Amino acid sequence: MAGARRTGLIAALDTADIQEATRWARAVGPHAGAIKLGLEFAYANGLPAVRQVADDAALFLDLKLHDIPNTVAGAMRSLAPVRAAMLTVHASGGRAMIEAARIECDAMPVRPLLLAVTVLTSLDAEALHETGIAGGPRQQVMRLARLALGAGADGLVCSPHEVTMLRDALGAAPVLVVPGVRPAGVEIGDQKRVMTPRQAAAAGADWIVVGRPITRAADPAAAAAAIAAELA
Numbered sequence: 001m002a003g004a005r006r007t008g009l010i011a012a013l014d015t016a017d018i019q020e021a022t023r024w025a026r027a028v029g030p031h032a033g034a035i036k037l038g039l040e041f042a043y044a045n046g047l048p049a050v051r052q053v054a055d056d057a058a059l060f061l062d063l064k065l066h067d068i069p070n071t072v073a074g075a076m077r078s079l080a081p082v083r084a085a086m087l088t089v090h091a092s093g094g095r096a097m098i099e100a101a102r103i104e105c106d107a108m109p110v111r112p113l114l115l116a117v118t119v120l121t122s123l124d125a126e127a128l129h130e131t132g133i134a135g136g137p138r139q140q141v142m143r144l145a146r147l148a149l150g151a152g153a154d155g156l157v158c159s160p161h162e163v164t165m166l167r168d169a170l171g172a173a174p175v176l177v178v179p180g181v182r183p184a185g186v187e188i189g190d191q192k193r194v195m196t197p198r199q200a201a202a203a204g205a206d207w208i209v210v211g212r213p214i215t216r217a218a219d220p221a222a223a224a225a226a227i228a229a230e231l232a
């Protein structure tokens, strides 16, 4: 199953600087299936700027909504004009919150994929334990994955370490979007559950999300091209 799947690259453009984001978007555009803008960019520049930087690229707007259902529903309605291809909520916001988000996605003129973030890739078992979750990332990812998909999410954000487990349990249908990806030899930084692009693709990811290994490279276009080549 994983062998037949084509894994795409999403370039995460984490900056508050609109010129920098525009430059990166143009540089990586030919090599990435989508660009991701998130909290840093959207808070600094607002939603019209998000739309402007994305231009005609597929846009993953990653705002990781996590609030009561009514508030999340309202936030989703505010996101409709951005025409994102993918939007995120935290799966730990619970069933009613995810259901509310799904209803709003269905009402958008351009229907985005609703992705539920399971356990952040920056958390290891110890950090997760400190939040009161004893079972470790794999168990928690599985629990949240079933909850989120049952509540109407189209896909999941998880680390590469859980992809095989999720594919085995849930099959080919859920869209698996996978950050925590580092080409061999590249600085890992704050990520904890990490694999290389090739390993994440072999496990069955639909998309890998890569930020700093591209944006902090001397030549972001070349870095994105090299990652895309590793996926091919």
Ligand SMILES: O=C(O)c1cc(=O)[nH]c(=O)n1[C@@H]1O[C@H](COP(=O)(O)O)[C@@H](O)[C@H]1O
Residues within 6 Å of the ligand: 012, 014, 038, 062, 064, 088, 117, 119, 120, 121, 122, 157, 158, 179, 180, 181, 191, 209, 210, 211, 212, 213
């Ligand atoms: O939702 C996400 O995209 C996300 C979830 C997660 O668990 N871990 C994670 O790193 N991300 C995002 O993926 C990107 C990873 O960036 P780099 O660590 O620089 O490659 C960042 O924009 C994060 O916000």
